[in-house]
Each structure stands twice: as structure tokens, then as C-alpha cells.
Amino acid sequence: MADPASQLTLSQENNLLNLLHEAAEELRGLLQPAKAREETDHRDSAGLHTRLFQILRMFYEVQTQRVCVLREVLCGTANTLTGLRMCSNLTHTFPDRETQEKTADVDASCGSHFFQDHVTDVILNVLEDVHVIVNQFSVMSKRLDNGIAFLTEISRESKPESCDISIWLGQHPADHLLANAQSTRLPDPVKCCTLDDRNKSEESSHEETKVDSPYKTMVTDCKNCLNMNVEVEEEKEGEEREKSRGRDCERLKHTLVTVGLADRARSSESPRVCYITAPSEVVNILTCEVVDGLSSLMVSGSEELVSTVLRIQNSSHVKCPFPLTIAVPFQASYRGNYREITVKVVDPEQRVSYVTPTSTEGFYGGQRGWFAVVWVYSLGVFGVLSRLKTESFTVPKTGLSHKLSVDSRICLDYLPGSFSAPVVAQVTVQPVDAFVLSSLKSKNDSYHAALTSTPLLYLSHPSTLKLRQPLTVILPCPPISEKRKAGEDTDRPTLISGTFSPQQIRFFFFKSCKEQLVVLGWIESRWKVLDKVSVKNLQNSLVCFELPESYERLIVLRLQSSVKSSYLTSLVEELEEAVKIFSVTVVLHHERLDPSSVVVATLPSRDVSVAVRELQALGYYGPPEPSSELSMREGEQLLLRFSGNITCNDPIGNEQMDSHIITFHNQRRNRLFLRLKEVDPFGNYSSLHYKCVTSLFKVTKGQLVWNGDRAAMSKDCPLEEPVCRLPLTLPKSARTVCQPMSVKVIQHSQTDPPSDELLSWLCDELTEDDAALLVMSLHLRRSAVQIARLRSPHSLSKQAFHMLTAWRRGLPSSSPKCPMLAHCLTRAGRPDLARELLLREAAHYKMEERKPRET
Structure with a gap:
């Protein structure tokens, strides 16, 4: 807060305004035509404008101090209200979903939460206006x-008479002043007034005037208003300069800058994921990280994510x-x-708050786009959401007829005396698509009588005050489509052979029954048919009815015949859930140039054809074909598991290496x-492709818990049956067959039989299974095997030695004996012995060659 001694009192401020008015009148005299100016005194025009600007500058400084004091008070109030709102959200944590819903119901019934949010928004909006001022x-x-x-530079370099002030006043003032401003330090306002006064006294001695100059009076009044002493100012000039330099340094230190932050997990050259406007010493200590695993x-509810999920935190203790x-x-x-755009903030203690953006578009990073710009008072996890608009309004004692801004056709008419005190009401409208109602009718024959419906109206009043007067509600309820009416008129039944077809009977039944309008309300935690409430048809497809008491939810159904109340309540319950469910299709495509690279996308069924063309433009093609339609909510996950001869490494690092997770969001690209x-x-040897089946398991939000930087599945919630299975193939690549080492090692005659020493070593290395497989590969006679077993019944190595010697005797002299034996060992599953056999054989030949040379 500014020093009270430096502020102006009310009377002093009035005197300052009078001086400003007198200076403006004299300035107006300078701008008179030339003939009129000849009759007036030749005044110092530059000095006059200088004084005028100085008075204006003093006035603006005083007003700036007052507005700054107001800004500090508003900032303190905003911090206090934000703290109270965060304290009220202590139980709004993600794991405890039931507690969050109960707390939200209590806040909605009392109305205090809505009132507090409304007051906070008003304070923040006023604070933004003060910043602009x-x-x-x-x-x-x-x-x-x-x-x-x-003007000071002009008065120093030239005479006042030679300065034609009207020349540069004809130009734009701001442009001219900025173009001609000097880099020298601005003079003190009071000192300039004194110097100009001395110049005036010197000029007055040469001029013959009978009236004193009005500038002396203006300077004297200015000194009296500001309580300034010229001598004191000259003594404290050095001290004021030091203070000014300190203020300039402090101002530069807290200069606001806008910096784009990149994902901390990636390189610094990656695209900027958000932009922060803060003092220069603050933006350097803030870090940003993309945590889409928490999406x-x-x-929750009708919210839809439209941005990446960011974690912004302070990396230091500043x-x-x-x-x-x-x-x-x-x-x-x-x-x-x-719908509206809002920013959801979750602080480190998992307390949730919603911030309304000050703007939803801007110019950041050198380009204009959609940006949710918010003022925050805490750091944490941020996400931009699209949610249903919630409109709040005050109902006075005198009544109110309120049309909603989201849909002007919806009107709430409160009679005078509806409440004993002014109350704050809150309304949310959930539109109901005709396609959703048609899909429910196709699944259950009991709902065929329902033709159309109004939007779901969520109306909240404080539970402590009851409705004393009937509430009139007007809602849009579309009639039967004109196309259907035209079809009924052209398809009028005719009597054929004295009988009617079933279609004709249904037509007569439909015509004989009159339309019915039924109101359903939510009371005592369930839907109930309001039989005592009569509904009237108005023009432009509107319906009107009166409520004797307040209901939290309302809907009107247009029926073609009477339906049981139980069927109507179940229809509305399913309808309320169906508006939050989307038809989803899973697409799995391979990259054309690299079939081992695949993309898995969860898409709204209405956008499948467009999304497939986008994937084809990126080089991804089928098969397999897209899956059948799945029913999913916003934020639900699909867990992929591969069963077969294909797998892949998990990029997220799950505990199960054969599982992958993809999250569905209606307004985002969901690709894995x-x-x-x-x-x-060596699997799938009879096919040109490796094969497997990809199973997709749905994970609801109730099965997820907060685990670090991602949403993990709770251990208490086992997986259900897969909602979809997709066949997956991977083409086999050409393999390089390694040739045996015998081709490179053996350089001597391959027709020489292996020595007894080499065969003895080989028999010692063989096991019983290896010996049996080797006998099958060598194609020995049965009699030779029996003779070997009879000669050495208790020694396996000796039996194998006798069999190998019998095999060696039976080979022709020209056949390569060692390579053949190595090939048989490889077929028997012992390529290591085959390699060792060839190496020993080569070493034996080398020793044989050296013996004659030594002798």
C-alpha cells in the first residue's frame, strides 16, 4: 500500500482538477485561428503543454496508486475464497467415488457451493478488469x-516563438511523441515548473503587459496542492534517484513473460504443450509433463476430455x-x-477444482488457435474438458420468468411468493438424441409406444426452502416427424378380400389412439410418473406443465398409447444412461512398408470411414476388418492381450508383458x-504368416485407481469376458540358413573313416536319448543294434561304439564319412557334438601331416 503522506486529499485533488481545466482552456486558446491569436498574448506554448502533461501525469499516478490498493484487496479476497472452495472439496478425491457423489448432492441441495463459486467468479472477473485498468x-x-x-527538448534548443505547436499537434499525439522521445532522463515535474516560471519572469520584463501571467498562479497552486518544497526536493534529489533506480530494478525483476513449456520426458526441442505467463524468475523453475495415463x-459424468493431461509443478523451493x-x-x-469449455485442476492432495477460462482462443507459439487461458492459484494436474453448461440465477420473492441461455425455448416461470426468501437456482440441460431413443426401442418391445421426448432437465433448489407456488415449466418436445406423417397418409390401408393385414390393423390402432404426454420426475432417489400433473401442447412443438413441488430431474415423453408406469420409469433410467454411452469401433491396421508396426484405434462408429481414410493416408491398411460396435463411456479403457504366436513389448511398462491399454475419449484421437x-x-510352419488372436477387455472407471502418473486397474476387480476378438497375422520374413562348419574346416580327404579314438570320445558324450535318435538317423539295421546290445549289455558307451563301428564298415569307401556323421548328429539334436567332431577331425589331420616333416 502506498504511503499516506504521498496521497492527495479530496480538496487537493479538486484544486488539481481545476488547474487541469485552466490549462486546457489556455491550450484551446492557442488552437484558435490566426487572427484571434494575434490579439492574444504570445505565450510559451511548449511550456504550457509541458505543465499540462505534468499535471495529467501526477493525476494518473494518484489514481494508479488507488487502483493498485484495490487490486491487492481483490487478490486477497480471491485467495481466501479459493482456499475455502478447496477446503470444501477435501472429500472430492478420485478413489472414493461414492463420497464425491454424496458431497456433490449435499452441496447442490444447500446451494452454498453454487453461491460460493458465483461470488468467486465475480471477484476474478473484477480483478481482471482492474488489471486492464x-x-x-x-x-x-x-x-x-x-x-x-x-517539449523539454524543444524549449532548450529553440525559442518559444519559433516553435509552431500546431504543426505536430495536427498529427497523432501518441505516434509523434513516441517517434521524437529522447533517451535522457525525464526532469522532475516541480523543477520544470520552476524553470519555466523563471523564463516567464525574464520574458515578462521585455513585454508590455498589464496583467500578470496565469502560469504563476497555476504553479503556486500546484505547489500548495502537492505540499512540495522546491528546496527540500533539491536536497533529496539524489535520494529520489536511488529509490527510482531500485523501483526500476524491482519492476524489471517482476516483469511478466510468456514461456512455452515442453514435455519434460522428451527433448527440449519437442512441441510446446502449454504456455505460462509469470515473472521471469518463476517460469524458469516450472516444469511440465504429459501424463495421459491419468486421462x-x-x-466424470457428462465431461469429455479435449486436451492432453499435463502435470505442472515447481522444481525448486522458490x-x-x-x-x-x-x-x-x-x-x-x-x-x-x-456445452462449455472448462479447465479441471487436481492439486497434489487430489483435491478437484474447476476454473472457467478467461478466453478460449489466442496467439501463442507464433500461431493462433484454441487455448484455454486460466488464472490458477495452485499447481497440479490440468486438463481441458467439455461439459454441459450449468446456468445459475437468483429467484427473488417477487417471482421470475427465466428463459435459459442454452435454449431460449426452455422457460421457468416462478410466481410471486414461490419462496420465502431469495434463492439461487441452478439448471443443466442434457439433450436427448432421437437416435438414442430409437436404439432403446429396438432392443425392448415395451418401449415402442414412446415417440419423442424432451431434453433431460436437471433443476436444483436449496432443500431448506420449499416451493410455495406452482412452478410453470415450458420444454421443447418434437412431434411426430413430417416424413412419418406423410408416409402414413400415402399408405392408407384398403380392404382386400374382406380382410385386413397386420400392418393395416396397426395403422387403425394408431389412428384410433390419441397422443399422450407424460411427465416423469426424480424424487426420493428414483424416477416417478407424475400422474396428477397435466401437460398441454403449445405452438412450435412446446409443452407446458405446472409442478406443485420442486423436482431435481424432469422429462416429458410423447406416447402414442398408454404404457405402464414401470415401463416408463425403466425407459427413462435407460435413456439417462444411454446419453452417456457411445458406439465405438476398434480398428487394427498394419503399416504397409513394415507389417510388424501396427496401430490400434478406438473410434466413434460415426467417424469410422473418415478415420480409416486418415490411417490410410499415414500408410496403415487392413486386414483385419474393423470390429463390431462396442458400447463405451467417456474415459473407459480397453485392455489388449495377445494369445498365439505373436507378442510385443509393452511401451508403458505394465506388469503383464502381454497386455496393452488404450483409453477412449469421444473428442480425441485414441491411437496406440x-x-x-x-x-x-519355427511356429505356424504350415502357413506363410504367424498367427494370433487379440482379445479386448473393457475396464470401467470404477475399476481404476490413481497410481503415480497413470490409472491402474484395481486388484480387487477381476477382468470379465472379452468384449471383442480380432484375428492378427504377421508375415514371415526370409531367414538366413547357416551352413555347417565342415565346409570351411575340412580341407583333407573326407572319404577317410573316423578313427576309433574319435568314435570312443563321441560315445562318451552321448546320452541314452541321443544314442536312440542317432541310431534312427544312421539307418542301422535292427540286427546290428541287437548284436551291440548283446556284446555290452551294461555299458551304453560301448553299445554306441559297436553300433558306430558297424555303421562305418557298411559305408562305401568313396562316401564322406565324418560330414555324414556330423549331419546325423545335427538331426538328432546335438549340433554342438557335430561341430566338435569336425574340429577334432581337422586337428587329427594336421597332426598327421606334421609327423613326416619332423622325421
């Missing part, structure tokens, strides 16, 4: 300083001067009247890139 004052002060510097836990301005890029494919690998290279 302070910035404008700063711009005004700079322009006046430039004007004072310009499932960032949405305290951040809140609030900070954060701009998060997002991309929303649907932005209707019923994998690298496939065969399990057994």
Missing part, C-alpha cells in the same frame, strides 16, 4: 513522459507469486450451445502404436 494507466503515463521529454480419472496465467491448447470437435514380434520363429 492498471495497464492502461501505465500506457498513459509512458505517453505523457514522452510528451514532456519532447480416465480426469472425467515460492510462486500466484495467480499464474496458464494457456493449455485443446481441440474440441463439438461445441454446441449446451505397437511393434509386433513372433514368439516362436
Whole structure:
């Protein structure tokens, strides 16, 4: 807060305004035509403008101090309200979902949560306006300083009479002053007034005037208003310069800068994922990390994620001067009247808060796009969401007729005396697509009588105050489509052979029954048919009804015949859940140039054809074909498991190496890139492809818990049956066959039989199974095997030696005996013995060659 001694009192401020008015009148006299100016005194025009700018600058400084005091008070109030709101959200944590829903119901019934949010938003909006005013004052002060510097330079270099002030006043003031401002230090306002006064006294001695100059009076009044002493100012000039330098250094230190932050896990040259506006010493200590593994836990109810999930935290112990301005890029494919953009913030203690963006578009990183710009008072996990608009309004005692901004056709009419005190009501509208109702009718024959429905209306009043007067509600309820009416008129039944077909009977039944309108309300935690409430048809497909008491949820159904109440309540329950469920198709495609690289995408069924063309443009093609339609909610996950001869490494690092997770979001691209690998290279020997089956298991949000930087599946929730299976193939690549070492090692005659010493060594290395397989590979006669067993019944190595000697005797002299024996050992599953046999044989020949030379 500013020093009270430096502030102006009310009377002093009025005197300052009077001086400003007098200076403006004299300036107006200077701008009179030439003939009129000849009659007036020749005044120092540059000095007059200098004084005028100085008075304006003093006035703006005083007002700036007052606005800064107001800004400090508003900042303290905003911090207090934000702290209270965060304390009220202590139980709003992700693992305890039931507690969160109960707390939300209590807040909605009392209305305090909505009132507190409304007050906080108003304070933040006013604080934003005050920031704008302070910035404008700063711009005004700079322009006046430039004007004072310009006029002071003119008064020093030239005479006042030679300065035609109307020349540069004809130009734009701001442009002229900024172009001609000097880099020298601006003079003190009071000192300039004194110097100009001395010049005036000297000029007045040469001029013959009978009236004293009005500038002396203006300077004297200015000194009296500001309580300034010229002598004291000259003595303290050095001290004021030091203080000014200190303030300039402090101002530069806290200068706000906008910096783009990249993902900490990637390189610094990666794209910027968010932009932060803060003092220069603060942005250097903030780090950002993409944690899309938490996207499932960032949405609830009708919320839809439209951006990446970011974790922004302070990497040092320096305290951040809140609030900070954060701009998060997002991309929303649907932005209707019923939905709005908000930013969800989860602090390190997992307390949830929602922040309304000050703007949803801006210019960051050299390009204009969609950015959710928010002021935050805490760091944590951030995500941009698209959710249903919640409209709050106050119902006074005198009543209110309120039309909703999201849909002007919806009107709530409160009669005078509806409540004993003013209350804050809150309304949310959930549109119901005709396709959703048609899909429910196709699944259950009991719902065929339902034709159309109104949107779901969520209406909240404080539970402590009851409704005293009937509440009139007007909702849009589309009639039967014109196409269907035209079809019924053209397909009028005709009597054929004295009988009617079943279609004709249904037509007569439909025509004979009149349409019915039924209201259902949510009371005592269940839907109930309001039989005592009568509904009227209005023009433009509107329906109107009166409620004797308040209900939390309302809907009107248009029926073609009477239906049981139990069927209607079950229909509305399924309808309320169906608007939150999406039809999803899973696409698994291979890259054309690298079949081992695949992409798995979960897409809304309505966008499959467009998404497949995008994947083809990236080089990904089928098979397999897209899966059948699956029913999924926003934020639910699909867990992939491979069963067969294909697997891949998990990029996320799950505990199970054969599982991968992909999260579905309605307004985001949900793609998972994998690298496939065969399990057994010799498997699927009768096919040109390796084969497996990919099973997809659905993981609901109730099965997920917060685990570090990702949502992990709870151990208490086992997996159910897979919702989908996709066949997967991987083409085999050409393998390089390694030739036996005998081709390179043996350089001597291969027709010589192996020695008894070599055969004895080989027999000692063979096991019983190896010997049996070797006998089968050598194609020995049965009689030779029996003779070997009879000669050495208790020694396996001797039996094998006798069999190998019998095999050696039976070979022709021209056949390669050692390579043949090595080949048989390889077929028997002992390639190591085959290699060792060839090496020993080569070493034996080398020794035989050296013996004659030594002798």
C-alpha cells in the first residue's frame, strides 16, 4: 500500500482538477485561428503543454496508486475464497467415488457451493478488469513522459516563438511523441515548473503587459496542492534517484513473460504443450509433463476430455507469486450451445477444482488457435474438458420468468411468493438424441409406444426452502416427424378380400389412439410418473406443465398409447444412461512398408470411414476388418492381450508383458502404436504368416485407481469376458540358413573313416536319448543294434561304439564319412557334438601331416 503522506486529499485533488481545466482552456486558446491569436498574448506554448502533461501525469499516478490498493484487496479476497472452495472439496478425491457423489448432492441441495463459486467468479472477473485498468494507466503515463521529454527538448534548443505547436499537434499525439522521445532522463515535474516560471519572469520584463501571467498562479497552486518544497526536493534529489533506480530494478525483476513449456520426458526441442505467463524468475523453475495415463480419472459424468493431461509443478523451493496465467491448447470437435469449455485442476492432495477460462482462443507459439487461458492459484494436474453448461440465477420473492441461455425455448416461470426468501437456482440441460431413443426401442418391445421426448432437465433448489407456488415449466418436445406423417397418409390401408393385414390393423390402432404426454420426475432417489400433473401442447412443438413441488430431474415423453408406469420409469433410467454411452469401433491396421508396426484405434462408429481414410493416408491398411460396435463411456479403457504366436513389448511398462491399454475419449484421437514380434520363429510352419488372436477387455472407471502418473486397474476387480476378438497375422520374413562348419574346416580327404579314438570320445558324450535318435538317423539295421546290445549289455558307451563301428564298415569307401556323421548328429539334436567332431577331425589331420616333416 502506498504511503499516506504521498496521497492527495479530496480538496487537493479538486484544486488539481481545476488547474487541469485552466490549462486546457489556455491550450484551446492557442488552437484558435490566426487572427484571434494575434490579439492574444504570445505565450510559451511548449511550456504550457509541458505543465499540462505534468499535471495529467501526477493525476494518473494518484489514481494508479488507488487502483493498485484495490487490486491487492481483490487478490486477497480471491485467495481466501479459493482456499475455502478447496477446503470444501477435501472429500472430492478420485478413489472414493461414492463420497464425491454424496458431497456433490449435499452441496447442490444447500446451494452454498453454487453461491460460493458465483461470488468467486465475480471477484476474478473484477480483478481482471482492474488489471486492464492498471495497464492502461501505465500506457498513459509512458505517453505523457514522452510528451514532456519532447517539449523539454524543444524549449532548450529553440525559442518559444519559433516553435509552431500546431504543426505536430495536427498529427497523432501518441505516434509523434513516441517517434521524437529522447533517451535522457525525464526532469522532475516541480523543477520544470520552476524553470519555466523563471523564463516567464525574464520574458515578462521585455513585454508590455498589464496583467500578470496565469502560469504563476497555476504553479503556486500546484505547489500548495502537492505540499512540495522546491528546496527540500533539491536536497533529496539524489535520494529520489536511488529509490527510482531500485523501483526500476524491482519492476524489471517482476516483469511478466510468456514461456512455452515442453514435455519434460522428451527433448527440449519437442512441441510446446502449454504456455505460462509469470515473472521471469518463476517460469524458469516450472516444469511440465504429459501424463495421459491419468486421462480416465480426469472425467466424470457428462465431461469429455479435449486436451492432453499435463502435470505442472515447481522444481525448486522458490515460492510462486500466484495467480499464474496458464494457456493449455485443446481441440474440441463439438461445441454446441449446451456445452462449455472448462479447465479441471487436481492439486497434489487430489483435491478437484474447476476454473472457467478467461478466453478460449489466442496467439501463442507464433500461431493462433484454441487455448484455454486460466488464472490458477495452485499447481497440479490440468486438463481441458467439455461439459454441459450449468446456468445459475437468483429467484427473488417477487417471482421470475427465466428463459435459459442454452435454449431460449426452455422457460421457468416462478410466481410471486414461490419462496420465502431469495434463492439461487441452478439448471443443466442434457439433450436427448432421437437416435438414442430409437436404439432403446429396438432392443425392448415395451418401449415402442414412446415417440419423442424432451431434453433431460436437471433443476436444483436449496432443500431448506420449499416451493410455495406452482412452478410453470415450458420444454421443447418434437412431434411426430413430417416424413412419418406423410408416409402414413400415402399408405392408407384398403380392404382386400374382406380382410385386413397386420400392418393395416396397426395403422387403425394408431389412428384410433390419441397422443399422450407424460411427465416423469426424480424424487426420493428414483424416477416417478407424475400422474396428477397435466401437460398441454403449445405452438412450435412446446409443452407446458405446472409442478406443485420442486423436482431435481424432469422429462416429458410423447406416447402414442398408454404404457405402464414401470415401463416408463425403466425407459427413462435407460435413456439417462444411454446419453452417456457411445458406439465405438476398434480398428487394427498394419503399416504397409513394415507389417510388424501396427496401430490400434478406438473410434466413434460415426467417424469410422473418415478415420480409416486418415490411417490410410499415414500408410496403415487392413486386414483385419474393423470390429463390431462396442458400447463405451467417456474415459473407459480397453485392455489388449495377445494369445498365439505373436507378442510385443509393452511401451508403458505394465506388469503383464502381454497386455496393452488404450483409453477412449469421444473428442480425441485414441491411437496406440505397437511393434509386433513372433514368439516362436519355427511356429505356424504350415502357413506363410504367424498367427494370433487379440482379445479386448473393457475396464470401467470404477475399476481404476490413481497410481503415480497413470490409472491402474484395481486388484480387487477381476477382468470379465472379452468384449471383442480380432484375428492378427504377421508375415514371415526370409531367414538366413547357416551352413555347417565342415565346409570351411575340412580341407583333407573326407572319404577317410573316423578313427576309433574319435568314435570312443563321441560315445562318451552321448546320452541314452541321443544314442536312440542317432541310431534312427544312421539307418542301422535292427540286427546290428541287437548284436551291440548283446556284446555290452551294461555299458551304453560301448553299445554306441559297436553300433558306430558297424555303421562305418557298411559305408562305401568313396562316401564322406565324418560330414555324414556330423549331419546325423545335427538331426538328432546335438549340433554342438557335430561341430566338435569336425574340429577334432581337422586337428587329427594336421597332426598327421606334421609327423613326416619332423622325421
